[in-house]
Amino acid sequence: MFNVTYFAPNNLSDALDYLSEHKDARILAGGTDLIAKWKKIGHPDMDLLDIRNIESFKEISQCENGLFIGAGVTMDTVQYSAVIVEQLPILAEAAGKVGSVQVRNMATIGGNICNAAPSADTVLPLIVYDAEAVIVSKNAEKRCPLKKFFVGPGKTILQQGELLKGVFVPYPAKESGAAFAKHSRRVGMDLATVGVAVDICLSDDTVGYVRVALGAVGPVPIFVKSLEKFTGAKIGDGVIEEIAVISADQAVPITDVRGSREYRKDMVYENVKKCLSEALKK
Structure with a gap:
C-alpha cells in the first residue's frame, strides 16, 4: 500500500x-x-x-x-x-x-x-x-x-x-516589443530543443533595454548577461547580429536525443536573430 x-x-x-x-x-x-x-x-x-x-x-x-x-x-x-x-x-x-x-x-x-x-x-x-x-x-x-x-x-x-x-x-514599456520561439522536433507535445524569449525597448531607433532568455541550453534557464552595453545604441543589423552571437556564446547545452551541443548553439543564434526581428516589428 x-x-x-x-x-x-x-x-x-x-x-x-x-x-x-x-x-x-x-x-x-x-x-x-x-x-x-x-x-x-x-x-x-x-x-x-x-x-x-x-x-x-x-x-x-x-x-x-x-x-x-x-x-x-x-x-x-x-x-x-x-x-x-x-x-x-x-x-x-x-x-x-x-x-x-x-x-x-x-x-x-x-x-x-x-x-x-x-x-x-x-x-x-x-x-x-x-x-x-x-x-x-x-x-x-x-x-x-x-x-x-x-x-x-x-x-x-x-x-x-x-x-x-x-x-x-x-x-x-509601451515602446517595447517581445517575441518567443520554441524550437522542437515536432510542433506539439514536445520539449524544447531550444527556447528563446526576447524583450526590447526602442525610442527613435535607440535601444532603451534589451533582454534575452534561453531555455534547454544549460542546467537552468539562462538570462543573457552583458546586454546593457547596447543601451543607447542605434538598432541595426550589426546590433542584432552581436546580440545573437553573445547569446550563443553564453549557451552551455549538452548533446542528447533532442539535438547536439553544436546544433543547439546554432539554433540559439538563429532564433535570437529571428525573435529580435519579430520584436522590432511590434
Whole structure:
C-alpha cells in the first residue's frame, strides 16, 4: 500500500501551517509533473499538500504597475486570459505551447516554474518581462527576481516551509516589443530543443533595454548577461547580429536525443536573430 498523507486546505494560512509541520511535503497544484515523477521513482511515501482549493492561488489581479498571477493558474487560463494576451502576449503564447490541451487544462504556471526544468516554456517570457517570484512561509513573504530563482535542474531557491504564491510581472514599456520561439522536433507535445524569449525597448531607433532568455541550453534557464552595453545604441543589423552571437556564446547545452551541443548553439543564434526581428516589428 502507498503511504501518502493528504491535506487539501481551503486557505493559505492552513496550507502554511501544514507546510511548517511537514517540511518535506510535496505541493500538488496540477500534478502533471509531480504524479508522473512519483510513479517513475516507485511510489515512495509522501506528504501531499493539495493547494487546488485555495482561491487566491487561482487569481490574476491587476495592480497599478503590473500583474500578479497566482501559482495555481492553469496554462489554459494563462493562454486565453484577455489581460495576459494584451499585456504579456508572449507569456500567453508560451503557455499555449505547453504539452497538450488536456495537460494545459491541469498544469499550472507555478508548477512549470517550480519543476525547474531548463526547458520550461513559460519561464523564458517571465524572465524577459522581469518577473519576480512571490514566496511565502508561515512567518514572511518575500520576492526574488525569477532569473535568480533557479539553482540547478529541478532545483530552486525555495527552502523548507516555503511556497511559491505566484509571480508579479511589471507591465512592459509601451515602446517595447517581445517575441518567443520554441524550437522542437515536432510542433506539439514536445520539449524544447531550444527556447528563446526576447524583450526590447526602442525610442527613435535607440535601444532603451534589451533582454534575452534561453531555455534547454544549460542546467537552468539562462538570462543573457552583458546586454546593457547596447543601451543607447542605434538598432541595426550589426546590433542584432552581436546580440545573437553573445547569446550563443553564453549557451552551455549538452548533446542528447533532442539535438547536439553544436546544433543547439546554432539554433540559439538563429532564433535570437529571428525573435529580435519579430520584436522590432511590434
